[in-house]
Amino acid sequence: MFSTTLRKLRAARLALLLILFFACSGEAAPILYIVRIPLVLGEEAQAVLPDGKTIPLGKVAALPTSSRWPGYTASKWAPPGSVAASAVNAVHLTLSVEKERGRTVSILPRHTVAPAAGEQSFIALDSPAGTGFFGGWAPPVATPVLVQRNGGALVPLEERGLPREGDTLVFEVSESESPYLIDIENRPGGRVLGWYESGPRLLARVIRPLKGVGRFGGTEFQNIGRIRANHSGVIDVSTTPRGVVGGFQILPFLHSKSQEMSSAWQLTQWMIIASPTDRPLPGTAPLFSSNLVPGSQMTDVLWDMWSTYGRKPLVLCRRAGGAWQRLPEASGRNDSALGDLTHLRIYSPFTEEPQKGFVPETGK
Structure with missing residues (x-):
């Protein structure tokens, strides 16, 4: 009984947070969708649309135990706490820039290799490379990343540092003005x-x-x-x-x-x-x-x-x-x-x- 009530409360809190996300984008580029990746083995990553509809993006198959520093050279040019690279075989995140080098953590499809990701510095999704989070639902470079701690407060990734088990990564994906x-x-x-x-x-x-x-x-x-x-x-x-x-x-x-x-x-x-x-x-x-x-x-x-x-x-x-x-x-x-x-x-x-x-x- 208690666990059922707790799940309902968490679901209600998530719904409220999503409403605030989409409603508070203000005059910035409107948010197209949100991606949520729970750092719990076996849990499903999801894209969430403004109407609340969710799309599964693969289950979490591996968690990081460390970040990578120094990261690949170009990671230092991404804003701390954002997407540094968007690719068919990896999405890299810049946590911080230290001594002119980026500190990174990566998200990979389960069955692929990305040399820029450290051996213990990645989250793996059970999803084919080039699809889902690594395809049509991929976030562009500089997409801000937030961390929700155990279903509670949201903090910027650069403040949280290396995400921990039980956290949820939240990507606010928008569409900026670009040339056609x-x-x-x-x-x-x-x-x-x-x-x-x-x-x-x-x-x-x-x-x-x-x-x-x-x-x-x-x-x-x-x-x-x-x-x-x-x-x-x-x-x-x-x-x-x-x-x-x-x-x-x-x-x-x-x-x-x-x-x-x-x-x-x-x-x-x-x-x-x-x-x-x-x-x-x-x-x-x-x-x-x-x-x-x-x-x-x-x-x-x-x-x-x-x-x-x-x-x-x-x-x-x-x-x-x-x-x-x-x-x-x-x-x-x-x-x-x-x-x-x-x-x-x-x-x-x-x-x-x-x-x-x-x-x-x-x-x-």
């Missing part, structure tokens, strides 16, 4: 343009163009012309069908100078871009924050048709200045697979009908 597409001229000095409703904006300039593809881990869990990963220092694109390894990466100039990425200046599998102003690109929207996600695939179904098919960025190309087309299939390491590529186009994810509310003129 990003055009890149693949040549030295080429423009990186973001196309917004108000018109184009110069986002960056190409320093070193792209020519080849490489064996980037995780691309085997994504399809051709789709985002394998986005973090505060990379856009990783797959050039192979699911099950095959191959892709390329786009790096900000500052990250390309790090020891971790020194080979980017010798090999052809990386495009290096730089800010057109004195503001560094790492960790900034819309390229390295708050926009790109792996997107839905396979059995992923979101809350309606537009969200299911729109929340999956697509990458197209032009070869030798020709018409826009899908990326060519290219696997393994091939230093010249994209040698004739002159343009790239990245479509940002969206969740609503593009012309919703549009009424054409009738002439009357």
